[in-house]
Amino acid sequence: MHQPPTAHRIDPATGAMSHATGRYEKRLRDLAGLYADAPAFDRAAQEAGGRIVYAVNEVRPATTRGDLIFGTTFMEPGQIGGEYYMTRGHIHARGNRPETYYGESGQGVMLLETPEGATEIVEIGPKTLVYVPPLWIHRSVNTGPEPLVMSFCYPGDSGQDYEIIARAGGMAKRIVADGDGWAAIDNPTYRPRAAEEIARVYATTD
Numbered sequence: 001m002h003q004p005p006t007a008h009r010i011d012p013a014t015g016a017m018s019h020a021t022g023r024y025e026k027r028l029r030d031l032a033g034l035y036a037d038a039p040a041f042d043r044a045a046q047e048a049g050g051r052i053v054y055a056v057n058e059v060r061p062a063t064t065r066g067d068l069i070f071g072t073t074f075m076e077p078g079q080i081g082g083e084y085y086m087t088r089g090h091i092h093a094r095g096n097r098p099e100t101y102y103g104e105s106g107q108g109v110m111l112l113e114t115p116e117g118a119t120e121i122v123e124i125g126p127k128t129l130v131y132v133p134p135l136w137i138h139r140s141v142n143t144g145p146e147p148l149v150m151s152f153c154y155p156g157d158s159g160q161d162y163e164i165i166a167r168a169g170g171m172a173k174r175i176v177a178d179g180d181g182w183a184a185i186d187n188p189t190y191r192p193r194a195a196e197e198i199a200r201v202y203a204t205t206d
């Protein structure tokens with residue numbers, strides 16, 4: 001039995017994708033705890049907590065190892081206490097599954113961190129494909145004045161572990177506004193992972 005091949009038109013401005021099979025949205029109030037400036041977040045959430053700040057359209061043909069999940073992500077521009085809007089971020093539940101992101105419109109960065117705490121920051125924008133290798137925690141950040149739209153693709157059995165960031169007090173770096181651009185600053189609440197936590201990530205790989 002062969003699955004039928006499919007084609008999907010992507011609107012670079014909105015991330016709309018034809019024949020998507022799933023969609024989820026994150027509202028501002030869903031992102032409590034992400035930003036360093038909690039009072040600024042509370043004020044923003046009181047004013048517009050129901051506002052959709054990012055949305056994902058996806059196709060999941062199957063969640064088996066040999067298949068791919070792909071889709072688009074749309075993120076509004078904005079800041080909370082000088083920190084740019086970002087996704088919650090995750091490592092794949094099977095930690096050695098990779099991912100690609102392709103810039104459709106807007107400007108942003110992919111903030112990447114190893115379980116051991118090394119950071120890499122890669123800019124993304126139109127016509128740029130970013131490769132997230134196995135075993136990197138990843139979060140996207142909209143550093144521009146327009147929505148950041150990307151398409152993505154990852155193995156069907158990857159899964160997501162969203163708690164790995166919260167357990168460490170956030171990621172090691174935060175992406176903040178700096179003049180017309182962005183800067184990465186140390187996150188004072190970051191706690192490097194203990195050896196057992198790092199070993200737990202590696203135990204998910206095959």
Ligand SMILES: [Fe+2]
Pocket residue numbers: 090091092099138154
């Ligand atoms: Fe991912």
